[in-house]
Amino acid sequence: MWRRIFLCNRQIESVDKSHCSLSAVPDQIYRLHRCLEELNLDANQIQELPPQFFRLLKLRNLSLEDNEIKRLPMEISSLTKLVELNLRQNEIYDIPEAIRFCRSLNTLNLSSNPVERLPDSITQLRNLTYLMLNDISIVELPDDIGSLVNLTVLEARENYIKVLPKSICELTVLERLDLGANEIQELPDSLGSLLHLKELLLDTNQIKKLPTSIGRLSNLESIDLSENCVESLPDEIGNVRNLTDLLLSSNLLQFLPSSIGKLRNLSMLKLDINRIEEISATIGGLMSxxxxxxxxxxxxxxxxxxxxxxxxxxxxxxxxxxxxxxxxxxxxxxxxxxxxxxxxxxxxxxxxxxxxxxxxxxxxxxxxxxxxxxxxxxxxxxxxxxxxxxxxxxxxxxxxxxxxxxxxxxxxxxxxxxxxxxxxxx
CATH class of the missing domain: 3.80.10.10 (Ribonuclease Inhibitor)
Known part of the structure; x- marks a missing residue:
């Protein structure tokens, strides 16, 4: 589908060629290099991006999800106006350091690629607000991940991460943190610095406890700690007053702190497959x-x-x-x-x-x-x-x-x- 929009006498072109069984980028795309701003090539069989592709200098939104691309060329550095880049579900094994020149990037989705290591320069993309790294093959996040000060969503589910960098707690405008299905054993004590956090998804890890600083997360609405090794919850959990969902299935809990009854906004409480012998009478305080x-x-x-x-x-x-x-x-x-x-x-x-x-x-x-x-x-x-x-x-x-x-x-x-x-x- 080809769309033309006229705004203030300025022509903006958007092309959607998703689900077209393409094995290569159509030649007619390159003729639009002076005006093309949005390009959707999702769900095709494209294997490579040729040099002329990177002459589309006006591109702001580029989606290449569900293709067979094996390599992201360093020429990506030419696309300095890119705001959204979706490379999900390809066969890309390496992200070039030249990605740092895409300084306008707001959204970057690298999920479901065999990427084993992120480029050091990824933390120079200071305008990033959404970073999706699900189901790649990384064993760690960059030590200076905290440099991405505008990040509101960080997803790195289904990887092999064992240790979280301390700087992750410097992402002070973060609203969603999804680190489920990794090998994390410990959470940083300064987790409570993420004051804008609304969703904390840590299911299917090896976490044994929550830091007491969790009580500072007054905006937190959802916690998923299912399938971990949590033996007890800190009393400070009762201070997370906006919490609506608390998922603790498949842990090693033997009791709940009495402070649980302070969670007046809690709507869902899942405690199945634990070792709990008694429920505190304060549960009656969960009026929602x-x-x-x-x-x-x-x-x-x-x-x-x-x-x-x-x-x-x-x-x-x-x-x-x-x-x-x-x-x-x-x-x-x-x-x-x-x-x-x-x-x-x-x-x-x-x-x-x-x-x-x-x-x-x-x-x-x-x-x-x-x-x-x-x-x-x-x-x-x-x-x-x-x-x-x-x-x-x-x-x-x-x-x-x-x-x-x-x-x-x-x-x-x-x-x-x-x-x-x-x-x-x-």
Whole structure:
């Protein structure tokens, strides 16, 4: 597609030749060297950029994503007006030092190339605000990465980085830092200097702890530390008052600090696959929480203050050692999914009947003899009582217990039978 825009009697040309099965840059492109400012050649089979390509001196936006380019020539230095350069998903193994002459660059995407080392001169691109280095092959970031003082987004996911340079904490206007899927073991103590940070993505590393300076990140909205080796959180986590998402799945946590209850804006808390034995009663302070995932921990009970989580719509506490559920669960009137499978529950509180928005109740793999009669008041779409259950719901029938007073609901799947491994353990 060829676009011409007339602005103040000045012709600006933009060319989009993406997805055209091109094996080379079309010759007609070079005829536009006096006016071409935007060029999109994404998703072709282009293997090289010939010398005449670098006569397109007016280029501001250049996208070459998803091609077969193996080499970025040093002539890139001619394109001094480039503001955006997208080289994602090629076969480029080396970035020339001459990249430093592209001083107008605002956005540079080198992701998904076999680049093993960044040029030293990359930190001279002081106008960079977006730098994407995902899925290349680097083992380190430049020591002077902090020189990129205008950087707001730094992504270096899926690399082999083990140690972070101290200067990374000098990126004081950084808003998004994505270092997931590396080999990082330790975070710098001065991480709290990144005062504008909103997203901190560090999943799938080998991090054991967060620095206490995390508490200074008052603008932080999202932390992803899933699949690390975190054993505890600092009390200062409670000072990150704008936090909405806290993802801590697959770590080594045994408890949460009581200060967690100060996170009044927290919407999502994922703590699955840890070693947590007890949830602090202060969790009731998470008045904005909508999703709480506690799957695969060592919990024997939930605090009654869970009933204060009035906005929660999803509670998953599968694969714990829960013997009961607090009656206050009935106050979580926005719950739509309640999953408690593979615990040691022998009864559910009657207050569960207050959960008028509940659509899914999963209590497979417990020790329930019956369900409270109040479950009949619910309009649930699925009640799961057994792994062998063929349909999401079964016909529940009222029954009076031997005391002659208590009414319950039962069916052919109740009472639940203990699992084979539970029987062998008796």
């Amino acid at each position: 929480l909508t999703e709480l995932v506690l799957t695969e921990n060592c919990l024997k009970q939930l605090p009654g203050t869970i009933g204060k989580l009035g906005k929660m719509n999803n509670l998953n506490a599968d694969k714990n050692f829960l013997t009961s559920i607090p009656s206050e669960i009935g106050n979580c009137t926005n719950l739509t999914v309640l999953s408690l499978r593979d615990n040691h529950l022998d009864h559910l509180p009657s207050q569960i009947g207050k959960l008028k928005k509940l659509t899914v109740l999963d209590v497979c793999g417990n020790r329930l003899e019956s369900l409270p009669i109040t479950v009949a008041q619910l309009n649930v779409k699925a009640i799961w009582l057994s792994e062998n259950q063929s349909k999401p719901s079964v016909k529940l029938l009222p029954e009076t217990l031997s005391d002659g007073k208590t009414e319950v609901l039962t069916c052919f799947l109740l009472p639940q039978q203990p699992l084979p491994d539970e029987i062998s353990g008796l």
